Amino acid sequence: MAEHNAEGSVPALRTDRLGRRYGRMWALRDCTIEVPAGAVAALVGPNGAGKTTLLEMIIGLLEPTEGQVAVFGETSRAGTAQALARVGYVAQDHPLYRDFTVADMFHLGRAMNPRWDQQVAAARVDALGIPLRRKVRHLSGGQRAQVSLTMALAKRAPLLVLDEPVSSLDPVARLEFMRDVMASAADADLTFLISSHVVSELERFCDWLIVLASGHVQLAGPADDLLAVHRLLTVPRAVPDAELPGTAIHRTDSDRHSTVLVRTDPVQLAVQGHAGWQADPVSFEELVMGYLQRPSAATTGNPAPAAQRPAASAKAVTR
Amino acid sequence: MFRFRLDGSSGVPPYLQLVHQVRQALLLGYLQEGDRLPTVKDVAADLVINPNTVVKAYRQLEHEGIAGGRPGQGTFITATSSPVPAQTQQDLRASLEAWLRAAQEAGMSDEAVTALIAAARHGMRKERV
Numbered sequence: 001m002a003e004h005n006a007e008g009s010v011p012a013l014r015t016d017r018l019g020r021r022y023g024r025m026w027a028l029r030d031c032t033i034e035v036p037a038g039a040v041a042a043l044v045g046p047n048g049a050g051k052t053t054l055l056e057m058i059i060g061l062l063e064p065t066e067g068q069v070a071v072f073g074e075t076s077r078a079g080t081a082q083a084l085a086r087v088g089y090v091a092q093d094h095p096l097y098r099d100f101t102v103a104d105m106f107h108l109g110r111a112m113n114p115r116w117d118q119q120v121a122a123a124r125v126d127a128l129g130i131p132l133r134r135k136v137r138h139l140s141g142g143q144r145a146q147v148s149l150t151m152a153l154a155k156r157a158p159l160l161v162l163d164e165p166v167s168s169l170d171p172v173a174r175l176e177f178m179r180d181v182m183a184s185a186a187d188a189d190l191t192f193l194i195s196s197h198v199v200s201e202l203e204r205f206c207d208w209l210i211v212l213a214s215g216h217v218q219l220a221g222p223a224d225d226l227l228a229v230h231r232l233l234t235v236p237r238a239v240p241d242a243e244l245p246g247t248a249i250h251r252t253d254s255d256r257h258s259t260v261l262v263r264t265d266p267v268q269l270a271v272q273g274h275a276g277w278q279a280d281p282v283s284f285e286e287l288v289m290g291y292l293q294r295p296s297a298a299t300t301g302n303p304a305p306a307a308q309r310p311a312a313s314a315k316a317v318t319r
Numbered sequence: 320m321f322r323f324r325l326d327g328s329s330g331v332p333p334y335l336q337l338v339h340q341v342r343q344a345l346l347l348g349y350l351q352e353g354d355r356l357p358t359v360k361d362v363a364a365d366l367v368i369n370p371n372t373v374v375k376a377y378r379q380l381e382h383e384g385i386a387g388g389r390p391g392q393g394t395f396i397t398a399t400s401s402p403v404p405a406q407t408q409q410d411l412r413a414s415l416e417a418w419l420r421a422a423q424e425a426g427m428s429d430e431a432v433t434a435l436i437a438a439a440r441h442g443m444r445k446e447r448v
Contacts, residue, residue: 186370
């Protein structure tokens with residue numbers, strides 16, 4: 001992944017052969033990824049893929065079994081105040097104390113975070129029309145999500161990790177939440193890592209993509225570059241994967257023809273044109289879904305022997 | 320101020336959609352030299368898209384010589400607009416609409432019309448060579 005460092009800048013996030021084992025089972029293994037500063041990265045994968053394990057190690061809640069996490073070049077030690085201060089976190093269910101008021105939550109945030117910016121926090125909820133004296137349990141789901149995001153922003157951490165931030169919200173609240181995330185991304189020098197199930201919406205939010213399945217990274221990099229090296233090929237059904245120009249990722253067979261997602265060099269593809277074959281650009285959703293449905297989702301760019309794959313963590317992709 | 324829109328189902332990458340809209344607005348005279356484009360943050364919030372997409376689109380426009388950034392002020396249109404006067408454009412549009420109506424009455428589908436236009440254009444290009 002050294003090429004992402006071509007400009008010599010320190011990545012916002014880098015994991016190096018990160019792994020976490022529960023008992024004899026590896027929830028995540030050989031996870032080496034990089035997210036450049038200023039990116040909005042999507043983390044996609046089915047349940048049981050190791051997303052939460054990865055996120056918890058990144059935010060410093062969980063100690064890795066092997067490998068390392070570095071945030072802005074500094075290696076994090078799980079549980080240290082310094083590690084926790086550099087990453088803002090919005091958890092999936094927006095866990096706030098139900099009997100606290102918004103002001104109480106901010107008070108807690110100030111007590112726990114040395115760089116807490118009360119002005120940012122107060123101005124944000126004011127702009128959203130959320131009264132400081134309202135109790136958390138009287139807030140709507142969208143408002144709770146916004147208070148969670150406000151707390152993460154007021155912490156003034158340069159890296160923000162959002163775990164399924166909109167999965168519990170209705171479409172309007174979802175849009176308003178993402179609008180604020182996009183505006184904050186433009187405003188400050190922030191880097192976002194957002195895990196999500198809603199693949200179709202990700203293209204407009206994210207410029208960096210990480211696909212995780214069965215405890216291994218399947219695909220990672222700048223979204224535009226990844227789209228550029230993939231094609232959807234339509235070929236006669238008799239053509240085997242081995243004869244295709246590039247690596248077959250996912251194949252759908254119908255009676256006479258097959259549609260195959262291939263990772264390929266577009267230049268080479270143009271030269272190798274066959275009559276009756278068709279190569280189409282791939283959409284963001286087709287790319288992600290292709291990798292998620294890959295038969296033995298495990299080994300792309302990843303040296304782990306097949307025998308070490310966790311068998312039970314490969315839950316079916318249902319959505 | 321110019322406003323962008325985004326078509327989620329077009330299959331065209333979002334940054335290219337933004338570039339196309341500026342080019343088109345320039346051709347149609349909706350944007351003119353010296354006009355300021357909305358800030359990256361405004362477009363990101365308005366369309367709920369990644370601000371880097373907007374940055375990429377503005378960079379592409381700069382690369383094409385259509386727009387230029389002025390430090391601390393924003394991004395401005397630098398290209399001169401279409402050399403075709405508004406009246407000529409209006410007349411052309413009117414005759415095109417008349418033609419489209421005739422095609423519709425003849426029973427041509429939208430798809431067939433698009434194909435016919437592409438074929439005619441292709442033919443003209445060949446003549447030129």
